[in-house]
Amino acid sequence: xxxxxxxxxxxxDRALLNAFKALPARFEDPKNPITPEKxxxxxxxxxxxxxxxxxxxxxxxxHDLNKFGVDGxxxxxxxxxxxxxxxxxTVYNSGGHLLQxxxxxxxxxxxxxxxxxxxPVEMAMPSAERVVETVKSIPGYVTAFQKAFxxxxxxxxxxxxxxxxxxxxRQLVTPSRFDKFLAGDDKALSEAEKVGLxxxxxxxxxxxxxxxxxxxxxxxxxxxxxxQSKDQxxxxxxxxxxxxxxxRVPTLRNVAKTAPYFHDGSVKxxxxxxxxxxxxxxxxxxxxxxxxxxxxxxxxxTGELPKSYIAxxxxxxxxxxxxxxxxx
Amino acid sequence: xxxxxxxxxxxxDRALLNAFKALPARFEDPKNPITPEKxxxxxxxxxxxxxxxxxxxxxxxxHDLNKFGVDGxxxxxxxxxxxxxxxxxTVYNSGGHLLQxxxxxxxxxxxxxxxxxxxPVEMAMPSAERVVETVKSIPGYVTAFQKAFxxxxxxxxxxxxxxxxxxxxRQLVTPSRFDKFLAGDDKALSEAEKVGLxxxxxxxxxxxxxxxxxxxxxxxxxxxxxxQSKDQxxxxxxxxxxxxxxxRVPTLRNVAKTAPYFHDGSVKxxxxxxxxxxxxxxxxxxxxxxxxxxxxxxxxxTGELPKSYIAxxxxxxxxxxxxxxxxx
Ligand code: HEC
Ligand code: HEC
Ligand code: HEC
Ligand code: HEC
Ligand SMILES: [Ca+2]
Ligand SMILES: [Ca+2]
Numbered sequence: 179x180x181x182x183x184x185x186x187x188x189x190x191d192r193a194l195l196n197a198f199k200a201l202p203a204r205f206e207d208p209k210n211p212i213t214p215e216k217x218x219x220x221x222x223x224x225x226x227x228x229x230x231x232x233x234x235x236x237x238x239x240x241h242d243l244n245k246f247g248v249d250g251x252x253x254x255x256x257x258x259x260x261x262x263x264x265x266x267x268t269v270y271n272s273g274g275h276l277l278q279x280x281x282x283x284x285x286x287x288x289x290x291x292x293x294x295x296x297x298p299v300e301m302a303m304p305s306a307e308r309v310v311e312t313v314k315s316i317p318g319y320v321t322a323f324q325k326a327f328x329x330x331x332x333x334x335x336x337x338x339x340x341x342x343x344x345x346x347x348r349q350l351v352t353p354s355r356f357d358k359f360l361a362g363d364d365k366a367l368s369e370a371e372k373v374g375l376x377x378x379x380x381x382x383x384x385x386x387x388x389x390x391x392x393x394x395x396x397x398x399x400x401x402x403x404x405x406q407s408k409d410q411x412x413x414x415x416x417x418x419x420x421x422x423x424x425x426r427v428p429t430l431r432n433v434a435k436t437a438p439y440f441h442d443g444s445v446k447x448x449x450x451x452x453x454x455x456x457x458x459x460x461x462x463x464x465x466x467x468x469x470x471x472x473x474x475x476x477x478x479x480t481g482e483l484p485k486s487y488i489a490x491x492x493x494x495x496x497x498x499x500x501x502x503x504x505x506x
Numbered sequence: 507x508x509x510x511x512x513x514x515x516x517x518x519d520r521a522l523l524n525a526f527k528a529l530p531a532r533f534e535d536p537k538n539p540i541t542p543e544k545x546x547x548x549x550x551x552x553x554x555x556x557x558x559x560x561x562x563x564x565x566x567x568x569h570d571l572n573k574f575g576v577d578g579x580x581x582x583x584x585x586x587x588x589x590x591x592x593x594x595x596t597v598y599n600s601g602g603h604l605l606q607x608x609x610x611x612x613x614x615x616x617x618x619x620x621x622x623x624x625x626p627v628e629m630a631m632p633s634a635e636r637v638v639e640t641v642k643s644i645p646g647y648v649t650a651f652q653k654a655f656x657x658x659x660x661x662x663x664x665x666x667x668x669x670x671x672x673x674x675x676r677q678l679v680t681p682s683r684f685d686k687f688l689a690g691d692d693k694a695l696s697e698a699e700k701v702g703l704x705x706x707x708x709x710x711x712x713x714x715x716x717x718x719x720x721x722x723x724x725x726x727x728x729x730x731x732x733x734q735s736k737d738q739x740x741x742x743x744x745x746x747x748x749x750x751x752x753x754r755v756p757t758l759r760n761v762a763k764t765a766p767y768f769h770d771g772s773v774k775x776x777x778x779x780x781x782x783x784x785x786x787x788x789x790x791x792x793x794x795x796x797x798x799x800x801x802x803x804x805x806x807x808t809g810e811l812p813k814s815y816i817a818x819x820x821x822x823x824x825x826x827x828x829x830x831x832x833x834x
Binding site: 191193194196197199202205206207208209273274275276285286382384385386388389390391394395396397398400401402403404412416417418419420421424459461 | 519521522524525527530533534535536537601602603604613614710712713714716717718719722723724725726728729730731732740744745746747748749752787789
């Protein structure tokens with residue numbers, strides 16, 4: 179059977195595309211200007227397992243940059259193979275989210291980066307002071323912090339560590355053919371992808387999945403049909419009724435590569451995720467063909483990984499005082 | 507001409523109503539439990555002009571509780587009749603918003619309340635210390651703070667002042683016939699209102715205007731058709747591109763009474779505001795009749811003001827050390 183959905187010359191109302199934005203080269207934040215020195219340092223820290231208690235977990239363990247920034251598991255394993263309670267979102271393009279984490283509890287990437295290192299089920303470091311101590315024990319890092327934060331008397335701080343990681347992440351962007359299409363190139367998407375895009379727009383998915391990240395604001399999961407979940411999203415953070423089942427809308431960029439889906443990683447395939455969205459957010463049952471067609475469009479959001487930018491750097495050698503792994 | 511939109515027996519798909527929530531009796535926050543003593547204190551503070559530099563502006567000046575929590579002006583006048591840059595949103599039901607202010611910069615009402623008192627164009631107090639000093643100079647307040655925050659050695663603090671105001675505001679709720687309708691009473695709305703509700707739902711307005719407040723998350727104003735505005739919303743706060751034109755979606759409760767509309771108060775009548783929403787958020791031109799019909803529905807969101815709860819209380823007398831008005 180040939181896909182009949184791939185009709186010729188589907189016309190997209192370009193005004194509707196204003197809901198999206200082409201990816202910028204980097205997500206700037208004037209509070210943390212990006213410099214090559216910060217990025218270089220941030221890249222090393224991102225890959226460094228010495229930022230974890232047992233020196234066996236790094237950011238890259240859960241957000242594998244060669245795997246579109248995820249680990250492919252419903253829940254990640256951190257320190258002592260403990261399972262976290264939420265699916266690891268991708269770090270690619272996350273600078274385009276209005277807020278970070280599934281419940282939006284961090285305002286930006288720099289604030290976000292301070293979380294996992296101290297989280298007992300993730301990297302499990304006992305305190306920010308301990309992290310700073312560890313970094314200071316590694317001579318190559320001391321030099322790298324000095325270069326990244328010139329003129330500061332005591333550049334090795336937890337805040338600066340977060341800034342370096344944030345600066346590195348701000349350039350984790352993956353432009354795709356969809357960006358060319360947004361820029362005006364009608365041929366950048368295939369007819370089948372345009373059919374899917376039209377269905378996406380007709381359903382109104384872009385009221386929640388919009389902007390450069392194609393996601394990023396806070397919304398209720400289960401707006402129409404309740405979504406069963408022990409995790410109540412932002413409510414678990416604030417205990418305010420208004421926040422019950424409010425989750426940060428995830429980016430749809432690279433979504434074909436970031437299974438399993440939803441905050442609980444409960445859904446394995448994208449077509450099912452799309453059908454569940456239509457059902458829970460709009461109260462609509464969409465056909466398998468329509469869901470497939472939307473998936474075809476979503477595939478066009480798979481971008482190119484910046485191979486050399488994400489290559490694992492050589493990490494500076496430990497010094498005599500660098501703590502040993504602590505498996506406890 | 508009789509309104510042909512008021513067809514008999516319009517049927518609303520009740521599943522779609524899950525997007526909304528009936529108003530609670532109060533918006534609880536476990537971080538600030540509501541007690542009668544806090545509320546009583548908060549009410550006095552809400553009406554007290556002595557919290558402003560020239561002792562001529564109170565919360566109630568811009569958020570008149572007898573006028574549905576607004577002042578009816580595009581921009582409010584504060585200290586020395588200075589104009590602010592944004593329209594005063596209603597304080598009724600604002601506890602149901604996920605975030606406070608047009609740009610969402612405060613996480614809750616308690617944090618919010620600390621802003622206007624120190625804002626130079628609003629109440630213009632020079633510092634939190636000065637506010638505390640003023641309150642401490644009023645013997646009746648010292649007693650009221652002791653009652654509201656029992657067991658605290660030094661209860662008159664700026665934080666506690668914000669908590670008292672917050673506790674008072676958390677009960678500024680205005681249930682309407684729409685809540686009865688949500689609870690299952692099909693007769694609570696007229697046929698014409700149901701027709702309007704159906705149009706509202708068919709357009710998809712509830713993807714942004716939802717929950718108990720019928721509003722409250724962050725969204726882009728001008729999702730499809732750009733909205734001209736010097737004010738760039740959350741971008742002006744964070745300077746992040748992703749935040750450009752992102753505004754907190756305002757409650758639609760009592761919207762018939764809270765003209766003028768939008769963050770800049772640029773639109774005088776509700777029917778025009780509705781048409782602009784369809785145009786800017788969906789790229790759709792809706793007819794005057796459809797807009798009128800949606801307005802008919804929105805009228806049903808006008809609730810009852812809690813007359814005795816909002817009656818202006820007797821304010822405690824100034825003491826010998828209470829500062830005099832400062833018109834400078
Ligand atoms: C053991 C697994 C694990 C490790 C290690 C880990 N993360 Fe995460 N990361 C997660 C999970 C799970 C979430 C979602 C948690 C939540 O929302 O409550 C997350 C969320 C994030 C987000 C938010 C993305 C978004 O779109 O909201 C970013 C960015 C991020 N992590 C970066 C990092 C960085 C940088 C490091 C290292 C300093 C790191 N992570 C280490 C599992 C991990
Ligand atoms: C009213 C808001 C809203 C609408 C409309 C909406 N979504 Fe979502 N979407 C969300 C939220 C919130 C989540 C995250 C849910 C969670 O916490 O697991 C999500 C998650 C997803 C995911 C899973 C992404 C991942 O990485 O786990 C996909 C795929 C998706 N949406 C596609 C769609 C499609 C296709 C449509 C239209 C048919 C749509 N969405 C409409 C809010 C919305
Ligand atoms: C001179 C006018 C003025 C005064 C006085 C004033 N406000 Fe406001 N209020 C505003 C304006 C304007 C905004 C919106 C500002 C913005 O979003 O940037 C606002 C926002 C708010 C909000 C947020 C509502 C929402 O839905 O986001 C609350 C709550 C509020 N004010 C309560 C108070 C309280 C309590 C006081 C006294 C302590 C007070 N206001 C004093 C003008 C005023
Ligand atoms: C994609 C999100 C979104 C959608 C869809 C949406 N709105 Fe809005 N609405 C907003 C935002 C954001 C504002 C605040 C704009 C501002 O900053 O002035 C707003 C403001 C309004 C206002 C003015 C309220 C006030 O107090 O100033 C009205 C009325 C309104 N919307 C009605 C509607 C109607 C009716 C629909 C459907 C036809 C709709 N909206 C669809 C996001 C949305
Ligand atoms: Ca995933
Ligand atoms: Ca108004």
